[in-house]
């Protein structure tokens with residue numbers, strides 16, 4: 389499903405964010421990426437979503453070699469992926485409904501279908517009552533859950549999350565992690581970057597630990 | 608609004624030019640050659656010449672004004688009845704008015720015709736009022752050129768204004784553009800709303816321009832009527848007309864789309880997640 393072979397990523401400034409990464413993630417697997425701040429967790433996810441392009445090695449996702457994807461096809465490729473961002477990336481001048489609906493609007497779904505799916509998605513994260521609110525009227529944790537609802541509303545086959553529990557209290561974090569598990573159980577491949585190693589250990593899933601851009605555990 | 612004003616100038620000039628050409632062509636229509644015949648030529652010879660000229664290819668119409676008609680006309684106008692009665696002979700020659708086939712006075716054909724007619728032995732002298740018309744036509748040509756250059760400048764200004772407006776709007780919406788890109792919005796999907804606004808700027812700008820022109824015409828109408836009354840030309844100030852209105856809106860929309868398209872192409876790619 390997701391295959392990294394000897395991948396390195398050097399930012400234009402010369403920052404070696406990732407070096408010689410070899411990874412293989414099966415379809416339907418759920419994987420945590422952990423490591424200290426600056427270890428390269430976010431960069432790893434950004435390479436998969438083609439936000440950044442790797443500078444060496446080969447990445448193959450769902451049989452597609454990422455180097456071969458022309459810039460015009462990037463948009464289509466991204467529609468297969470749900471992404472939860474470290475900084476939410478919600479539109480503050482749009483209602484929660486409009487925010488969550490975005491991936492469906494992009495995909496060109498019908499109005500009715502959009503309405504139905506947005507409601508279902510918000511219901512799943514327990515925030516259906518906020519459908520007409522604006523992001524600024526929500527707590528940080530609620531915003532993170534809206535980000536989750538938006539990432540899954542178009543039923544992607546891959547779900548990427550960058551610090552999805554960064555601002556949440558332990559109880560809410562646990563709840564969010566359970567949501568990820570639910571999606572994973574219906575066959576979605578899930579990759580979560582998180583530095584909260586203690587909580588991750590409790591989830592009993594595969595953990596990849598990065599340090600200074602290299603994978604340091606062999607598991 | 609600014610777009611409208613910028614578009615109003617070329618549109619106004621179009622109207623102005625239409626009217627000026629209308630005036631000049633109405634002047635052209637009145638081109639007449641006055642053939643003063645030799646004093647020796649009698650009435651019979653004059654009539655024969657008149658009929659002969661009427662068959663000329665380049666001549667539409669000829670009218671003979673006999674010398675006694677000219678005399679009585681002059682008497683009426685001048686009031687020198689007695690003085691003129693005292694004369695033995697009529698001091699006026701016969702006169703043939705020649706209306707050429709062609710309307711355009713600057714046409715070299717007119718000059719050629721004059722040169723041909725002056726060769727006729729019976730013709731003493733030819734008068735026609737072409738010099739100042741010639742000058743007017745030249746002035747109109749220069750004005751046309753100036754308007755063309757000015758319009759080009761204003762069109763460029765409109766493009767820049769629209770481009771800049773869209774650039775600002777792209778800048779203000781960069782979060783939305785970025786997030787849309789992150790969730791797989793294609794470039795054309797992201798461009799569409801900006802092209803729409805370019806289109807509507809064009810429509811709105813054209814409408815403002817149209818309104819400005821209409822209003823200025825209605826303001827200018829009365830004084831121009833007075834003026835044309837003075838010059839005794841029957842002249843009506845013509846408005847934009849359907850064709851020019853459509854043209855104005857077409858240009859406006861075209862500029863709106865082109866301006867926003869250029870801006871979108873240049874600035875959208877700079878917003879990367």
Ligand SMILES: Nc1ncnc2c1ncn2[C@@H]1O[C@H](COP(=O)(O)OP(=O)(O)OP(=O)(O)O)[C@@H](O)[C@H]1O
Nearest residue numbers: 399401403405424425426427428429430431432583
């Ligand atoms: N846009 C960028 N330009 C240059 N260097 C960058 C850029 N983004 C990240 N880096 C560098 O790449 C390395 C990895 O960064 P990354 O954001 O992947 O770390 P991270 O593991 O997600 O850290 P955190 O836990 O703080 O989010 C760091 O050294 C960082 O300074």
Ligand SMILES: [Mg+2]
Nearest residue numbers: 429430474550
């Ligand atoms: Mg990070």
